[in-house]
Structure formats: C-alpha cells, structure tokens
Amino acid sequence: MDKAKPIIVLAIIAAFISTLVIVVYNLTYVDTSNEVTDKQADALVAIYGGSKEDYEVIPADEWRAALMASSDNTIGENIEKVFKKKDGSLAIECVVKGYKKGFDIMVGVQDSEVAGVAIVSVGEETPGLGTKTNNPDWLGNFKGISGSAEIVKTAPSSDNQVQAVTSATYSSRGVATAVNSALKAYGLLSVFVGGEAQ
16 A cells, blocks of 8 residues: 555545636636737738738638538648638638748738648748748749749749749749649638628
C-alpha cells in the first residue's frame, strides 16, 4: 500500500489539473468560426479594400452544402472559410501545404477570375525563403488568372503561369494550390452573390 500511495496521489493531482485546464479553456474559448478575425480582415482589405465591417462570414454549413453539388470530392478540401463583401464579392480562405502544412491564404474571386491574393498567415513556412511569398507584388501575379494557376521556375510563357519565388518553390506552389482551390469552388459558391454557377 505504501508503494501505491504516491501513484494514487499523482493520479489525483493529474486529474485535478486536467479538470482545471478544461474549465479554463471553456471559460476563455472564443468561437471565431462565424467572425472575421483581424488577420482575415487585413487579408480581405488587401484584396478588395474597405474595412472589416464590410465583410461577413458565410456559415460553413451553407458553403459546404453548395460545394456538395459537385461530383468532385476534392473541391473544398483546402477551404477554411468563405467571406462575402457587402458588394457581393467573394473571398475564399484556404489552408494548404507549402513547405509545411498550415499556410493560410485568402483568394478573392470575381467572375471566375482571381481578383487578388493575400496571406493570412505564413504558418511554418521557412523564414526568409517561403515567407517571401507574402510580397504583394508577387501575389499580384495571380490577379486575372482563370482556370488553373501553374508555378514555373522560368519566365512564364502563358497567362496562367507565375514564376516561383526564388528558393521558395514549395511555398509558391502552396499559393497556387490555394488559388486553384478557390477557382474550382467559385462556380458553386457564386450562388452567394446571386449569380449563376460560372
């Protein structure tokens, strides 16, 4: 019994601390699933302008239901949230894998074309390399793309190609993945702007 006493005491302490952590989490948790966070607002404003108040989150159950109209099961796999500006413009937040997972990218799409791209969070992309994709001038290369964006290592030879950021090919491809996810989903999501599927 003397050998079991420290184990029992340790188990009681662990249970107490676990309970305390759960209680504190529940008391301090803020659900942002239907809110525009400051980082998301910064990305939205970088793409479309205006202010945080100009944007609303389309409830996940609504945009997911719209995407289910497609027979392509991969549509929506990278999509985190969908936003609508008061003027009807749509922006799609995608979390993709660049060099690592967790690369958070906002893509504005209007009339089946990229209206703009902004980085919400570089996640764990390599500082000084992958993080260079957060350059507005480079992100501007995606504007106007329709169909499918492609990352190339040399000078682009077509309108849908974008030259990779030097030494950041994986991160550059991550941005293209987000753009392509948003473009594929747009036709099904355009119902939220009152239009027909493109």
